[in-house]
Amino acid sequence: MQYGSFDPAKREYVIDRPDTPAPWANYLGSPAYGAIISNNAGGYSFVKSGAAGRIIRYRFNEQDRPGRYVYLRDDESGDYWSASWQPVGKPLDQYKSICRHGTGYTHLEAEYKEVRSEVCYYVPHGADYEVWRVKIINNGKKARKISCFGFVEFTCESFYEQDQVNLQYTQFITRTYFKDQFILQTINENCLNAVNESRVDTRFFAVAGASVASYCGDKAKFLGNYRDYGNPVSVENGKLDGTLNYNLNPCGALHTAFNLEGGKSAEFVFLLGQKKEAVARELVTRYKDASIVEREIDELKKYWHAKLDNLKVSTPDDNFNNMINTWNSYQCFITFAWSRAASLIYCGQRNGYGYRDTVQDIQGIIHLDPDAALDKIKFMISGQVSHGGALPLVKYSHNPGHEDKPEDQSYRSGTGHPTYRADDALWLFPTVWKYVAETGNVALLDEVIPYADSGEDTLFNHLKKAIDFSLNHLGIHGLPAGLHADWNDCLRLGASGVSVFVAMQLYYAFEIMIRFAKHRKDAATEAQMTQLKTRFGKIIEERCWDMDRFVRGITESDVVVGKPGDPEASVWLNPQSWSVISGFADEARGKAVLDLVHKELNTKYGARLMAPPYRRHAFDGALALLFNPGTKENGAIFLQTQGWLVLAEALLGRGGRALEYYLESCPSAQNGIAETRLLEPYVYSQFTESIDSPFEGRSHVHWLTGTASTVMVGCVEGILGLRPDIDGLRLSPAVPASWKSFTMEKVFRGCKLNIKVDNPEGHESGCKKLTVNGTAAEGNYIPASMLKAENEVVLEM
Ligand code: GLC
Numbered sequence: 071m072q073y074g075s076f077d078p079a080k081r082e083y084v085i086d087r088p089d090t091p092a093p094w095a096n097y098l099g100s101p102a103y104g105a106i107i108s109n110n111a112g113g114y115s116f117v118k119s120g121a122a123g124r125i126i127r128y129r130f131n132e133q134d135r136p137g138r139y140v141y142l143r144d145d146e147s148g149d150y151w152s153a154s155w156q157p158v159g160k161p162l163d164q165y166k167s168i169c170r171h172g173t174g175y176t177h178l179e180a181e182y183k184e185v186r187s188e189v190c191y192y193v194p195h196g197a198d199y200e201v202w203r204v205k206i207i208n209n210g211k212k213a214r215k216i217s218c219f220g221f222v223e224f225t226c227e228s229f230y231e232q233d234q235v236n237l238q239y240t241q242f243i244t245r246t247y248f249k250d251q252f253i254l255q256t257i258n259e260n261c262l263n264a265v266n267e268s269r270v271d272t273r274f275f276a277v278a279g280a281s282v283a284s285y286c287g288d289k290a291k292f293l294g295n296y297r298d299y300g301n302p303v304s305v306e307n308g309k310l311d312g313t314l315n316y317n318l319n320p321c322g323a324l325h326t327a328f329n330l331e332g333g334k335s336a337e338f339v340f341l342l343g344q345k346k347e348a349v350a351r352e353l354v355t356r357y358k359d360a361s362i363v364e365r366e367i368d369e370l371k372k373y374w375h376a377k378l379d380n381l382k383v384s385t386p387d388d389n390f391n392n393m394i395n396t397w398n399s400y401q402c403f404i405t406f407a408w409s410r411a412a413s414l415i416y417c418g419q420r421n422g423y424g425y426r427d428t429v430q431d432i433q434g435i436i437h438l439d440p441d442a443a444l445d446k447i448k449f450m451i452s453g454q455v456s457h458g459g460a461l462p463l464v465k466y467s468h469n470p471g472h473e474d475k476p477e478d479q480s481y482r483s484g485t486g487h488p489t490y491r492a493d494d495a496l497w498l499f500p501t502v503w504k505y506v507a508e509t510g511n512v513a514l515l516d517e518v519i520p521y522a523d524s525g526e527d528t529l530f531n532h533l534k535k536a537i538d539f540s541l542n543h544l545g546i547h548g549l550p551a552g553l554h555a556d557w558n559d560c561l562r563l564g565a566s567g568v569s570v571f572v573a574m575q576l577y578y579a580f581e582i583m584i585r586f587a588k589h590r591k592d593a594a595t596e597a598q599m600t601q602l603k604t605r606f607g608k609i610i611e612e613r614c615w616d617m618d619r620f621v622r623g624i625t626e627s628d629v630v631v632g633k634p635g636d637p638e639a640s641v642w643l644n645p646q647s648w649s650v651i652s653g654f655a656d657e658a659r660g661k662a663v664l665d666l667v668h669k670e671l672n673t674k675y676g677a678r679l680m681a682p683p684y685r686r687h688a689f690d691g692a693l694a695l696l697f698n699p700g701t702k703e704n705g706a707i708f709l710q711t712q713g714w715l716v717l718a719e720a721l722l723g724r725g726g727r728a729l730e731y732y733l734e735s736c737p738s739a740q741n742g743i744a745e746t747r748l749l750e751p752y753v754y755s756q757f758t759e760s761i762d763s764p765f766e767g768r769s770h771v772h773w774l775t776g777t778a779s780t781v782m783v784g785c786v787e788g789i790l791g792l793r794p795d796i797d798g799l800r801l802s803p804a805v806p807a808s809w810k811s812f813t814m815e816k817v818f819r820g821c822k823l824n825i826k827v828d829n830p831e832g833h834e835s836g837c838k839k840l841t842v843n844g845t846a847a848e849g850n851y852i853p854a855s856m857l858k859a860e861n862e863v864v865l866e867m
Pocket residue numbers: 410424426427557558559560703756775776
């Protein structure tokens with residue numbers, strides 16, 4: 071079943087059936103003010119942090135309620151509905167609606183009994199409040215009397231958890247006031263400063279450009295007892311009763327009424343934010359003139375589209391184009407901004423950046439916004455502890471040079487992270503490499519950046535310290551210990567058990583250090599890293615290979631995990647794909663292990679993380695056993711790993727396989743099976759249930775997932791073959807034989823490249839000829855020095 075489609079020209083996803091199988095969401099705003107909104111206007115907003123800055127309530131895991139509701143009422147008949155299909159939920163044969171999720175805005179159009187409404191929700195660029203632009207149009211001939219009610223359910227206080235669970239306190243610290251055009255909510259209003267954990271805050275919900283006919287600041291009065299958002303008594307009555315809350319639950323509800331002649335319309339805005347009364351007043355004045363809204367929405371589009379324009383592709387596959395040009399890219403920016411904090415699944419409690427998550431997220435946007443990537447790289451480097459390990463969670467309040475760390479009880483209790491993970495700091499290598507290669511900014515390596523706890527060092531030395539950390543944490547057979555986890559949160563291999571995934575990461579890290587050292591003419595480091603690479607290569611060969619596959623790890627009691635013949639978990643995806651990515655496996659071995667993956671792990675929705683899932687034969691540290699078979703780390707199609715598989719196949723030049731894997735798990739390619747997939751067909755989720763589940767194909771944990779960046783890298787570096795290095799750009803597309811030609815527009819170090827790839831003979835990879843502005847280039851490499859402001863590049867495969 072299909073509920074919508076892509077509008078690539080506008081970079082929108084257009085939902086034309088509102089009864090989607092799950093709330094299909096969008097993100098508005100910036101790290102200063104975040105807002106999540108579903109196609110039915112469900113969702114919530116927060117200032118800076120979903121955990122500590124929550125403004126709107128949302129009931130997770132329920133019916134997508136409440137949200138930013140606009141109710142409409144025919145004052146002659148008393149009939150009422152909402153500008154989003156839910157919460158009132160009129161019959162769909164009478165109520166027509168379209169939701170356009172765009173870059174930084176969501177636009178809802180509806181028509182019911184000849185009244186059309188258009189509500190556009192957005193956070194102005196750089197602002198920390200939100201705007202709901204409302205337009206009501208009488209599409210009939212006869213005059214109509216229409217009431218409109220804006221409603222928002224405030225949290226009692228900004229700390230999400232307190233608001234939810236500490237009712238004996240939070241219900242009694244807040245009240246609302248009516249101030250001409252807005253409801254003002256105060257929290258701890260008698261205090262001048264924060265007291266204990268609580269903070270003094272004021273929020274407002276306003277209408278601008280229309281006058282207030284009635285108001286209400288008390289949720290219970292707005293809804294009425296034993297009623298719901300779908301049938302609020304005050305909307306039914308056509309009037310808000312003027313009750314302001316003093317204790318219990320606050321809300322902002324404002325009513326405005328119009329007589330609309332046939333064909334006429336009314337336009338005004340609702341505004342919401344955490345602002346003092348005087349600022350709220352100023353905003354109401356500013357938004358009286360509705361023309362500001364069009365300008366702001368335009369500005370948002372320009373801002374986002376300019377970023378996304380840094381790579382535009384036109385390939386024979388529209389699913390690929392939809393994702394790479396807009397939605398996968400946009401999702402990468404969202405994970406980059408909000409990590410794993412706030413979605414309709416994550417309730418915001420993770421109050422910081424997971425180290426591995428964010429360092430990987432950066433990779434998804436380097437080619438689109440290298441400056442933003444640079445800031446975040448420096449920030450994450452400052453989350454590395456002076457002994458080289460990385461803080462598992464870098465708090466939003468991170469104060470480099472002064473942070474506590476997993477050795478400290480305060481860090482453990484404050485973050486819930488008991489100790490170091492084996493992989494965290496090793497993600498820095500590919501991320502820093504990709505940034506330096508994209509920009510040529512090698513000077514970054516000499517930049518001095520503080521450590522999280524104390525001291526400072528050049529970025530290059532930070533990287534060396536990351537290697538030291540791994541070398542200081544070796545387990546049996548001299549391989550890197552698995553510690554509390556490697557990439558896989560469900561593998562506790564401990565201080566002496568070892569992780570093959572980390573061994574491959576480390577091997578790759580040596581390679582990247584060799585490239586940097588060569589460029590710096592640092593012969594000592596080059597020799598040291600080369601020697602380490604050889605040493606570890608030998609151990610990997612001896613200990614991590616079994617018959618036809620790379621194993622997954624070795625436990626503290628020397629039991630090999632993931633070997634042929636094991637009754638469960640005998641094949642694991644990551645060590646095979648990473649053997650290629652890390653450069654450890656040569657071409658023949660790489661192809662062989664990926665063939666094994668195709669045979670043993672692939673399904674119609676992608677390759678499983680491992681198989682068979684754990685049921686009876688898990689070792690003590692195999693926490694995946696906790697999950698139902700075919701779910702999450704217990705043998706689901708863990709979508710993040712599909713990106714690595716796509717990349718690995720592409721690195722081997724097998725473009726057909728790369729695209730096959732890509733399409734199996736591509737959201738856009740699942741647009742027609744929404745009832746199976748459930749989640750948004752325009753964003754990646756964390757995992758898809760695999761063949762061991764009775765619900766094969768169902769996907770979970772939308773938006774905030776490492777899938778966005780790994781698939782992006784798999785496509786950009788892998789399938790499209792855009793592989794920059796310090797001195798230029800290598801073009802190595804790996805595409806299916808059926809792609810006879812495609813084009814890419816890429817901005818590279820300030821130069822524009824119009825790239826045309828011709829593949830008349832239907833190859834999957836390779837380069838017969840490359841010309842840059844008519845001049846033949848050597849091999850498939852474009853030295854940066856060859857580039858002008860605008861360049862015509864033609865590659866024949
Ligand atoms: C989740 C976590 C990520 C982890 C992965 C595998 O996606 O956010 O940090 O690497 O699971 O366990």
